[in-house]
Amino acid sequence: MSFTPPSIPQRWSASHVAWASAILCLGLAVRLFRIDHQPFWLDEALTSQRIHLGFHGLIADSFTNRHMPTYFLLLQLASSLFGSGDAWLRIPSAMFGALSVGMVFIIARRIGGLGAGAVAGLLMALSPSQVQYGQEARSYTLVTLLITVALWGLLRLAQDPLRAAADLRGGGADRWGWAAYLLGTIAALDVLGAAAPWLIVSNLSLWLIWRSLRGSVDARDAFRRQWLASMVAIAVCTVPFYAAIVVTSDGHMLQKFDWIPPLSWQNLWVVTASVYLMRMSAVVKFDLLHTAVPLLGALVALAGGVGLLRMRGRLDGRVVLLSVVVLPLLILAISLFKSMLLPRYILWSAAPFFILAGLGAAALPRRTLPLAITLLFLLGVVNLGPVYRMETKPRWDMAAATLAANVRPGDTVFTADPNAPTMLTVLQPKNGLPIEASALVTSQLDQALARWHEGGRVWAVNGRSALGQREELTEFKSRIGALGAPAEQIPQGKEITILMFPASEESAAN
Known part of the structure; x- marks a missing residue:
């Protein structure tokens, strides 16, 4: 050359x-x-x-x-x-x-x-x-x-x-x-x-x-x-x-990229x-x-x-x-x-x-x-x-604001995405009471079901925080079917939906 x-x-x-x-x-x-x-x-x-x-x-x-x-x-x-x-x-x-x-x-x-x-x-x-x-x-x-x-x-x-x-x-x-x-x-x-x-x-x-x-x-x-x-x-x-x-x-570098x-x-x-x-x-x-x-x-x-x-x-x-x-x-x-x-x-x-x-x-x-x-x-x-116009990132800020304004003591926030609790913590309104001060935030379904049976409301949040497989809303509803029918369904942008389930009838009767 x-x-x-x-x-x-x-x-x-x-x-x-x-x-x-x-x-x-x-x-x-x-x-x-x-x-x-x-x-x-x-x-x-x-x-x-x-x-x-x-x-x-x-x-x-x-x-x-x-x-x-x-x-x-x-x-x-x-x-x-x-x-x-x-x-x-x-x-x-x-x-x-x-x-x-x-x-x-x-x-x-x-x-x-x-x-x-x-x-x-x-x-x-x-x-x-x-x-x-x-x-x-x-x-x-x-x-x-x-x-x-x-x-x-x-x-x-x-x-x-x-x-x-x-x-x-x-x-x-x-x-x-x-x-x-x-x-x-x-x-x-x-x-x-x-x-x-x-x-x-x-x-x-x-x-x-x-x-x-x-x-x-x-x-x-x-x-x-x-x-x-x-x-x-x-x-x-x-x-x-x-x-x-x-x-x-x-040392397991490539194994960390399964997402x-x-x-x-x-x-x-x-x-x-x-x-x-x-x-x-x-x-x-x-x-x-x-x-x-x-x-x-x-x-x-x-x-x-x-x-x-x-x-x-x-x-x-x-x-x-x-x-x-x-x-x-x-x-x-x-x-x-x-x-x-x-x-x-x-x-x-x-x-x-x-x-x-x-x-x-x-x-x-x-x-x-x-x-x-x-x-x-x-x-x-x-x-x-x-x-500048289109939604390119999930509106976890909207979801955090909605939950912060509506949860009350004894409520549970259940998230489909295991990283969602981090998103809600970081993006919750700065001048309000933290969501965790009133409700338990968890991605463990058995924990959410146990608290629901004890008489607490459940706010189920479907949406992803990062790249990866997204659980469709119908599949999510089927997975949490034990909670019954949601009393409210609140869309938060294009990627996130909040479902509110009232306390179980069994706990209310007791």
Whole structure:
């Protein structure tokens, strides 16, 4: 393989800075808009609980549940400064997501010019999935940001292999490239395990860079030494934390993912469309929601294909391609044996895909490109509308408010979902009496039946808090048939129904 030098990156002019600032601000605005409109779902509720455990408790709980504590420590600090309301816990994700938009613009502009940067940045800013995760109190947008930083550094190395091979102690070395790659990689791995496939991407890319130096034995040896040193630094800074996760989770990692639905063509389409093709998915089920602009996904796919063709033969193009395909292909291969296919597990690969799409769109005639960018902005904004209108997360906030207002001493709240008690605790009204102060909240049916026989009312709640098999309402009613017919049936959004059963006739007679 011969190295084809890319075009020299354009200098930053005032217009380029203005474009970058405008797209970054757009990305932040669409993520902050109605950021507290959707209630917490289970993962966010667990985030809220974890940051209130204290420093040592937070770390222990994170490792036990196979999570790095880094992001939660950051949220704990933020909540101590600004408060722990739903919006405040989500704002860091919105900021990280907006910064990712800026990094995508910077990378695409560097390798394809201003037009490529503008299109790629707009796609990242207006992607429904990126906005959804930018409004969620979890670490996925932070990992995406850190990997884009590492990708920027890696692309710098690929664009000038001789500088990449120069001694870092000398004047001609690309210190910025190596530093961005190394620090971005370490930080991403220390935030979330979903960043681990980046190691495959980056090491394959570094191998390609090393291979392009075949004309100089000295440069190859120097590059190999720096490559090895980076691997050692990454291992030293990350392996101890992953070892702690393995030890505290008994080493049974894949067995912990039984809640993920099995691999199917339908699920594969949902993941692909939501991550790459500007579609929106429900959080607790594999389902694509209504899209306002169906054509947009096809246009993005076409632009991505053109971008791939434009980058063929270029070393930095191969790095971008690896960044797109390695993660989903790895997850897909694992899913043939143990299903791991979820939109959030391949989320960061959308960033390099949008970069390819930006490069493809930049192939349009120069006169038509401004019109195309304007059209993309308008279509993207319209396509994003359903994110703010549709129910994408179960309304446990409504259920908690209804129960808090109506339960009385001696009542029992029985939930079909074993995680529902956590949801009701976290989402119950802040200024009211806790549900647990008046009623017993349980997911054990025998416990609910025993209290019903003793003369207490039962509030049976059907609905799920996270991804997994949902018990249909008719099946739920059949399972709790011993309680008789409900006196009330109260829908709470699309996913949750509350059934109220009065005290048993036998207890009333006594």
